[in-house]
Amino acid sequence: MSGVRLLVGTRKGAFVLSSDGRRRDWRVEGPLFAGWEVFHAKGSPAEPNRIFASLSKGWFGQVIQRSDDGGRSWEPIGNDFAYGAGPGNHLWYDGSERPFEFTRIWQFHPSREDPDVVLAGAEDAAIFRSEDGGRNWSELTSLRASTGSGWQPGAGGLCLHTIVSNPSDPAQLRIAISAAGVFGSEDAGQSWKPMNRGLQSEYIPDPDAEIGHCVHRIASHPEHPEVLFMQKHWDVMRSDDGGSNWYEISGNLPSDFGFALGVHAHEPETVFVVPITSDSEHFPPEGRLRVYRSRSGGNDWEPLTRGLPQENCYVNVLRSAMSLDDLDPCGVYFGTTAGQVYASADDGDSWTELVRDLPAVLSVEVQTLP
């Protein structure tokens, strides 16, 4: 029988939650790397027992660890993320110039075909590639060279937090940077262009600027890579042309602010978001934790509440803290800043609290295992 494994990164270590394909009984293991912030842990689709994890701490910087046995043992791998040629500076919050400086990896994007190939999104925003399983990293410098001198951080840092690739054309990449926006490459990262047409951000001086939008998350369905969904700082957006043009699909959401977003494994028009009240109130509207699902690709959203706290709930769900498995019905998972991990094994209709009282959850990645 197939199984699922959840890789949960938290402020104080990583946890591994596992179950068989029924997804009723769960085993919780951890903390791994106790005391370290685990921004992301992600398995390789090509070799699921290979897992990459980024650990960081203000005192000690960042280290990268890799497991080749499904998380039972780990070894340090390459941690030299040297910025190559390109602009030396980006903009700081006050508009002054500030040098690009590596802080941590926010996201790994392992290749679907080759377990040794992996992309990594960094803070300060840059994209790195490894072809030897993470032992050596090279920056794809043309991303920063394009417009990097004009990038400015969001409150969470100048981070490249999302990488999306086209399964049928791995050279086609879309990435998102806070607070610069979406950028696309058609040649495996050798050249990039901003892809933010249609975004309107009233809180920046030029609301429809080419760059400067605070994109929180983008996602696509593997069979329809031309359709992209976006949770922006405010607004839920959609593109039907691979990111060239965006339009709003917030529809009847109680708030279109939020961080997390996911696309159903088998239904390309089914999308999940977790509305958050506002940029200053990072908790669900009315203290009710609701996942919203659209089965029509946006605009028409239904609240999913069964099993989720519907009073006095003031948690947040961060941008990397939602993931969906490949089983049928599709499993949906998310973690909160109060340390709960919720799961649905029925397309989001009902939810179970798998674990509570973990450290604040930074990332959730699910692996569907054979």
Next chain:
Amino acid sequence: MIRVRLPEQLRTLAGVGKEVWVEVEGEVTLGGVIDAIESSYPMLRGTIRNPATGRRRPFIRFFIAEEDYSNLGPEEPLPATLSGGREVLMVVGAIAGG
């Protein structure tokens, strides 16, 4: 052999107890001790000094017998009392908490 006391988070990462022993050839310097730590415990590479600049991370300091050696150059000699573990080199992280 040099005795080094590591902060809790680095012990967790390296899977070691409070102190480790490392071999340093020739004159004992901060740079030499950190080289030896990173050689014996590769998972700690870059955690004590920034790998890009070689500089001590700002929230870390070095003490020997209650004396602060944090601003000693990486090539300057440390006290001879470190040899054989008579004294311990403390790698101290800034205190976190309220």
